[in-house]
Amino acid sequence: MSCKVMAICAGRKNGNGEILAKEALSAAQAAGAEVEMINLFDYNILPCTGCEGCTMQMGEVAMDPTKQYRGCVLKNKDDVDALIAEMHTCNGVIFSVPTYDLTPSSLYTRFAQRFLAYELSFLLEIGVVKENPNTVAGLIAVGGSMHDWQSLALESLQATMFTMSLTVVDRFMSQRVGRPGNVLLHQEQLDRAHQMGENIVKAINTPVEERTWLGDPNDGVCPNCHSSLVYPGDAHWDGIEFPYECAVCGCGGELGTNPKTGKPMLIIDPENGHVRDRCIDKSRAEHLNEIIQTRIDFFQRQGEVKPLQAKYRDMKFPTFTIER
Ligand SMILES: Cc1cc2nc3c(=O)[nH]c(=O)nc-3n(C[C@H](O)[C@H](O)[C@H](O)COP(=O)(O)O)c2cc1C
Numbered sequence: 001m002s003c004k005v006m007a008i009c010a011g012r013k014n015g016n017g018e019i020l021a022k023e024a025l026s027a028a029q030a031a032g033a034e035v036e037m038i039n040l041f042d043y044n045i046l047p048c049t050g051c052e053g054c055t056m057q058m059g060e061v062a063m064d065p066t067k068q069y070r071g072c073v074l075k076n077k078d079d080v081d082a083l084i085a086e087m088h089t090c091n092g093v094i095f096s097v098p099t100y101d102l103t104p105s106s107l108y109t110r111f112a113q114r115f116l117a118y119e120l121s122f123l124l125e126i127g128v129v130k131e132n133p134n135t136v137a138g139l140i141a142v143g144g145s146m147h148d149w150q151s152l153a154l155e156s157l158q159a160t161m162f163t164m165s166l167t168v169v170d171r172f173m174s175q176r177v178g179r180p181g182n183v184l185l186h187q188e189q190l191d192r193a194h195q196m197g198e199n200i201v202k203a204i205n206t207p208v209e210e211r212t213w214l215g216d217p218n219d220g221v222c223p224n225c226h227s228s229l230v231y232p233g234d235a236h237w238d239g240i241e242f243p244y245e246c247a248v249c250g251c252g253g254e255l256g257t258n259p260k261t262g263k264p265m266l267i268i269d270p271e272n273g274h275v276r277d278r279c280i281d282k283s284r285a286e287h288l289n290e291i292i293q294t295r296i297d298f299f300q301r302q303g304e305v306k307p308l309q310a311k312y313r314d315m316k317f318p319t320f321t322i323e324r
Pocket residue numbers: 010011012014015016017018097098099100101102103142143144145146149150177178179180181
């Protein structure tokens with residue numbers, strides 16, 4: 001099958017992330033894919049304004065399908081709409097993102113947080129999009145340190161995949177690469193990136209229902225999304241609660257031991273452990289119900305809020321201004 005794979009890099013020009021992305025793309029190309037690479041530094045990416053215009057519209061269309069969904073208020077004000085349209089022409093996407101302060105760099109998160117207006121599971125739910133293109137993703141976190149100083153890097157990258165509606169089939173952490181080109185001293189990491197390129201094409205060429213995890217089988221604590229972050233659960237908005245849940249995909253269950261490695265593992269509840277699984281469109285769309293319900297509750301009590309809003313609007317404190 002002919003396919004197209006894009007690499008999205010958020011690292012320095014000719015930096016370690018670009019090198020790894022190029023190695024992965026060269027493998028994807030050798031496996032028959034059309035390929036392209038972008039570096040987010042080359043584009044104008046405005047931060048999400050937080051206006052909630054997109055989810056407000058989604059709520060309105062959900063309740064009245066005759067209404068039109070107009071999308072993001074920043075649509076023609078920067079390059080993001082064009083970048084997302086281009087990404088949607090691809091069957092697979094490889095993200096290569098530097099780790100800053102344990103997490104993905106802000107250039108990447110600025111881009112990622114613009115996807116709420118394009119959230120596929122919400123748009124499928126309200127009928128604006130008719131079919132899931134089932135695009136797959138590979139994630140590379142690139143850092144100067146080892147896992148201990150990149151502890152939120154892959155998980156935070158993964159957390160952005162749900163709104164992008166991409167299914168992660170492989171991930172790895174490039175470690176101890178600092179100055180540009182440092183990764184060239186780590187042949188095993190270049191080989192791993194190459195493997196990722198092959199894995200992405202393999203996943204694309206596999207029927208959707210037969211696709212499986214192609215990364216390290218023992219990666220992470222959650223057997224569903226392979227994240228390393230599992231925490232003691234607490235009540236959700238509708239009362240659902242798990243003893244432990246995965247911070248990334250939301251699967252719930254008990255904490256146990258991986259029989260193969262002897263390491264801690266989330267044992268997903270066979271009955272309801274996937275009801276909040278953000279990897280599943282339907283479970284993720286349930287979150288739209290939460291957003292709509294929170295909004296309904298707010299509008300019902302808006303009379304109480306208005307005078308208090310005025311109080312805080314009028315409360316002024318000294319601020320710091322910069323003369324330009
Ligand atoms: C502001 C800043 C914060 C950083 N924080 C971390 C960190 O928390 N953990 C880490 O492993 N590396 C950290 N690094 C190192 C970069 O991740 C590393 O240099 C990486 O190779 C950059 O990728 P690039 O070459 O693709 O730009 C930091 C670098 C910068 C500039």
